Amino acid sequence: MLFQVESLVSGYGKIDVVRSLSLHVDEGEHVGLFGPNGHGKTTLLRTVSGLIPAKAGKISFRGEDISNLDPRVIVERGLIHVPQGNQLFPQMTVQENLTLGAYVSRSDSHKASNFEKVFALFPRLEERRSQRARTLSGGERQMLSIGVGLMGMPELLLLDEPSVGLAPLIKEELARAIAEIAATGVSMIVVDQDVELLLGICDRLYLIEKGAVSLETADVSQVDQAEILEMYFGKVTG
Amino acid sequence: MTWMDEGFKIRHLVWALGIVIFLAIPHLVTDKLLMHLAILGMLYAIVASNWDLTLGYAGVFNFAHLAFFGIGAYTSGILAVKAGVSPWLGIPAGGVTAALASILVSIPAIRLRGIYVALLTFACSQLVLLLLLSQPLITGGQQGLTGVPQLQIGDFRFRESRFAHFYLVGFLLLCSTIFLRRLVTSDFGLSLIALRDFEEYAVARGIPLARQRLLAFLLSSIFPGLAGGVYAHFLIVASPDIFGFSLTTLLLSMVLVGGVATIYGPVIVGVVMTYVSELMASSAWMSEVFGISRGPVRFMFVAVLIVLTMRFFPEGVWGLIKRFSARARGTSNEQQSQSGS
Amino acid sequence: MTLEALVAIIAGGLVSGSLYALMASGLSLVWGTVRMFNFAHGALVMVGAYSAWYVSNRGGIAKALQPIGKSIVANSEEAGALGGLLLPLGEWILSIKGGFGLVLGVPFAILCCGLVGYIMYVLLVKPFVGKPGADLIVIITTIAGASFMQNGVQVIFGPRYKQLDRILKGPPLQILETAIGLQEVLIIILTPLTLFLLHLFLKHSKLGLAIRAVAQNDDFAHLVGINVSQIYPLTFVVSSILAGLCGVMLGGLFFILPTMGAQELLFAFVVVVFGGLGSLPGTIVGAYVIGFIRESSAYIIDLYWAPVVLFATLIIVLIFRPRGLMGGEDS
Numbered sequence: 001m002l003f004q005v006e007s008l009v010s011g012y013g014k015i016d017v018v019r020s021l022s023l024h025v026d027e028g029e030h031v032g033l034f035g036p037n038g039h040g041k042t043t044l045l046r047t048v049s050g051l052i053p054a055k056a057g058k059i060s061f062r063g064e065d066i067s068n069l070d071p072r073v074i075v076e077r078g079l080i081h082v083p084q085g086n087q088l089f090p091q092m093t094v095q096e097n098l099t100l101g102a103y104v105s106r107s108d109s110h111k112a113s114n115f116e117k118v119f120a121l122f123p124r125l126e127e128r129r130s131q132r133a134r135t136l137s138g139g140e141r142q143m144l145s146i147g148v149g150l151m152g153m154p155e156l157l158l159l160d161e162p163s164v165g166l167a168p169l170i171k172e173e174l175a176r177a178i179a180e181i182a183a184t185g186v187s188m189i190v191v192d193q194d195v196e197l198l199l200g201i202c203d204r205l206y207l208i209e210k211g212a213v214s215l216e217t218a219d220v221s222q223v224d225q226a227e228i229l230e231m232y233f234g235k236v237t238g
Numbered sequence: 239m240t241w242m243d244e245g246f247k248i249r250h251l252v253w254a255l256g257i258v259i260f261l262a263i264p265h266l267v268t269d270k271l272l273m274h275l276a277i278l279g280m281l282y283a284i285v286a287s288n289w290d291l292t293l294g295y296a297g298v299f300n301f302a303h304l305a306f307f308g309i310g311a312y313t314s315g316i317l318a319v320k321a322g323v324s325p326w327l328g329i330p331a332g333g334v335t336a337a338l339a340s341i342l343v344s345i346p347a348i349r350l351r352g353i354y355v356a357l358l359t360f361a362c363s364q365l366v367l368l369l370l371l372s373q374p375l376i377t378g379g380q381q382g383l384t385g386v387p388q389l390q391i392g393d394f395r396f397r398e399s400r401f402a403h404f405y406l407v408g409f410l411l412l413c414s415t416i417f418l419r420r421l422v423t424s425d426f427g428l429s430l431i432a433l434r435d436f437e438e439y440a441v442a443r444g445i446p447l448a449r450q451r452l453l454a455f456l457l458s459s460i461f462p463g464l465a466g467g468v469y470a471h472f473l474i475v476a477s478p479d480i481f482g483f484s485l486t487t488l489l490l491s492m493v494l495v496g497g498v499a500t501i502y503g504p505v506i507v508g509v510v511m512t513y514v515s516e517l518m519a520s521s522a523w524m525s526e527v528f529g530i531s532r533g534p535v536r537f538m539f540v541a542v543l544i545v546l547t548m549r550f551f552p553e554g555v556w557g558l559i560k561r562f563s564a565r566a567r568g569t570s571n572e573q574q575s576q577s578g579s
Numbered sequence: 580m581t582l583e584a585l586v587a588i589i590a591g592g593l594v595s596g597s598l599y600a601l602m603a604s605g606l607s608l609v610w611g612t613v614r615m616f617n618f619a620h621g622a623l624v625m626v627g628a629y630s631a632w633y634v635s636n637r638g639g640i641a642k643a644l645q646p647i648g649k650s651i652v653a654n655s656e657e658a659g660a661l662g663g664l665l666l667p668l669g670e671w672i673l674s675i676k677g678g679f680g681l682v683l684g685v686p687f688a689i690l691c692c693g694l695v696g697y698i699m700y701v702l703l704v705k706p707f708v709g710k711p712g713a714d715l716i717v718i719i720t721t722i723a724g725a726s727f728m729q730n731g732v733q734v735i736f737g738p739r740y741k742q743l744d745r746i747l748k749g750p751p752l753q754i755l756e757t758a759i760g761l762q763e764v765l766i767i768i769l770t771p772l773t774l775f776l777l778h779l780f781l782k783h784s785k786l787g788l789a790i791r792a793v794a795q796n797d798d799f800a801h802l803v804g805i806n807v808s809q810i811y812p813l814t815f816v817v818s819s820i821l822a823g824l825c826g827v828m829l830g831g832l833f834f835i836l837p838t839m840g841a842q843e844l845l846f847a848f849v850v851v852v853f854g855g856l857g858s859l860p861g862t863i864v865g866a867y868v869i870g871f872i873r874e875s876s877a878y879i880i881d882l883y884w885a886p887v888v889l890f891a892t893l894i895i896v897l898i899f900r901p902r903g904l905m906g907g908e909d910s
Binding site for chain 3: 346349350356369372490491535537542545548
């Protein structure tokens with residue numbers, strides 16, 4: 001098993017957002033998380049990458065406990081979190097943002113080849129390499145965000161809401177790119193509201209509600225898409 | 239409700255005892271230096287405790303606070319030296335000019351936030367200093383305004399009496415302290431605290447932010463202005479050193495070490511700190527221990543004290559006293575200690 | 580206005596602008612990254628000037644070494660075989676009576692200022708980072724730090740004025756019958772060079788890039804693996820070195836005394852408010868603009884009134900643009 005979260009509790013101040021959550025990712029596996037907003041998906045990712053402390057439970061990566069390690073130590077091990085929204089260095093160029101993606105020593109020496117890989121995946125970024133990040137469109141920013149993550153040579157990539165707020169066409173383009181990344185064998189956890197997008201990429205899905213896993217699907221190829229959608233929306237509205 | 243009556247009685251007893259002791263001090267203490275320091279200490283205590291109104295209660299860093307003191311000193315000094323106005327008119331005039339200055343400073347300052355308030359008020363205080371230095375014919379320039387007449391009533395000269403300055407300044411400190419305590423426990427004081435701690439909520443509930451902050455600046459400037467006037471006539475000089483980093487640091491330490499948002503803390507520590515720092519500057523053993531000139535060392539000591547206080551006792555001496563006395567009296571008096579803060 | 584006056588104003592404006600730019604860029608860098616305002620920044624100018632003086636001039640370390648040199652020479656004969664080595668050492672020490680010169684003085688000043696900047700960060704800033712009201716607390720602790728350093732220097736070196744060597748000696752430059760001192764010329768040339776080096780550092784070095792990254796988005800900086808808690812002290816060190824360089828240049832123009840730097844700090848305040856806190860290009864442009872305003876108002880109105888004009892400008896700017904003239908965006 002590549003990655004495992006056991007009975008994790010975390011949150012902000014005295015409020016627990018993640019309440020005893022457990023999940024796992026196998027080597028090369030792509031796992032999707034979905035569920036209503038404010039139920040702990042982003043908090044989970046922030047805890048995993050070390051931005052906020054875990055209050056209880058355990059996070060392990062390649063069999064080693066990584067809970068409450070410094071974020072840079074976690075990045076150095078190849079666990080890379082691509083945060084939600086416009087989390088970039090806004091006044092820096094595309095090139096500088098990507099360079100910073102390879103800040104840690106494990107990826108520093110492979111910068112040149114990774115630049116090529118990212119530009120092959122997102123040719124638009126190459127066109128805009130000397131443009132400042134804040135001048136990019138929403139879709140381009142999301143591509144850059146993922147590109148920065150790839151520059152760190154992830155072994156497990158955490159993507160937080162890659163499709164949020166994007167127009168359908170761009171969303172499709174992005175979904176293709178994520179599927180391409182998945183095909184290279186990188187393990188992934190993808191959080192998104194768009195279950196269809198997740199079904200196109202992921203091997204397994206978790207439904208997260210009230211800070212815990214409330215449903216886990218088996219291999220998605222064995223399940224009917226409509227069934228999952230019904231389960232999800234049935235649960236939320238009912 | 240008996241605890242309240244008891245507390246009420248105790249408080250009056252403490253006040254009465256304090257006043258008796260205060261009146262007795264000049265009869266018991268004959269050392270001239272000690273008396274001089276006591277007067278200086280009380281003047282600084284006035285300035286420091288008024289600073290607590292803006293710094294502690296309103297949560298606004300007003301760098302120009304010492305300028306109010308300086309403006310009071312120069313107003314009364316210049317009026318007396320250049321126009322022959324009686325100090326008894328000059329001192330209130332100093333209070334008025336300090337108040338006017340506070341309004342001028344606060345008009346731009348209340349629109350700003352955080353660091354920008356500090357920058358603006360700092361610029362204002364330096365502007366006052368530069369204006370004073372630019373008019374050496376009136377203000378005495380870098381050397382300061384010398385020849386300020388001492389206080390006198392008829393033929394009675396204050397500097398020749400052990401009691402006069404002490405009682406005058408003590409009375410001023412008493413008035414200032416009562417004024418400040420009444421202010422901070424009034425609705426006005428509560429509204430300042432509300433604006434400091436829950437700005438958005440307080441504004442939404444209809445507390446006028448700009449007006450309350452302007453009032454805080456204004457009300458904190460009057461007594462320092464008066465104290466500045468007395469200071470000039472007491473030392474018979476008004477010096478630009480008032481605007482310097484060292485005095486600012488010393489007075490800041492009185493507010494912080496005394497305890498922010500307590501009024502009593504800066505009053506008490508203001509007097510004590512003046513003693514300690516001046517005694518350090520003049521005591522022989524300091525020079526023997528350090529083998530160096532002692533003047534600068536006391537300011538280094540004060541600086542260290544400030545940093546240590548900020549780090550380890552952010553509630554200051556008064557906060558510690560209250561915590562221990564609350565613990566000693568047990569939980570029944572918790573309400574009282576809350577109402578006093 | 581005559582042509583000579585114009586040349587004098589331009590030269591003066593460039594000199595003042597340079598000094599303010601060195602000061603203010605450090606302040607701005609720290610504000611942009613750590614979100615703290617360093618009131619001890621002026622004291623670092625003084626530390627730079629004194630430490631350079633201590634190594635470079637007579638009366639500093641050279642004077643302190645003389646007795647040691649003498650005793651080495653006196654005792655070298657009794658030291659036997661070792662004496663052959665000791666004698667030249669002692670004689671060398673005796674020969675440097677006049678100090679080591681600025682060649683060693685400037686690097687020493689840079690070292691000292693960097694170290695003081697680091698210590699300052701650890702003692703005065705670090706304990707309060709992330710606490711509520713930290714920006715106000717740090718104003719207070721850095722004021723205390725400034726007072727400590729000013730008075731400490733007075734204890735160590737005494738209140739008497741010192742003067743640093745001028746880097747270039749010789750007759751002043753004549754431009755259209757206006758004499759401009761060589762030190763001034765040097766400042767005008769060296770400052771843009773220093774600022775260009777700063778630009779290269781921030782733009783092209785890995786650490787510089789990390790500093791800018793933390794300034795723009797410290798959450799994301801964590802996620803790409805930057806050690807944010809190391810970047811803060813680094814920023815203090817860089818900004819302190821800039822202040823120290825300003826001190827070395829000032830020390831060659833005016834006397835060195837414990838309260839030096841206070842005036843420059845004031846003008847640097849005006850500059851950062853004018854140029855927008857945290858924006859480095861804005862700060863540098865602001866520095867030269869303020870330099871020219873100062874020099875021309877000193878010439879046209881009065882030397883005494885120049886600062887008054889500047890502070891009045893600052894207050895007016897703050898009234899209408901509460902975040903500075905070019906402020907609002909950080910870069």
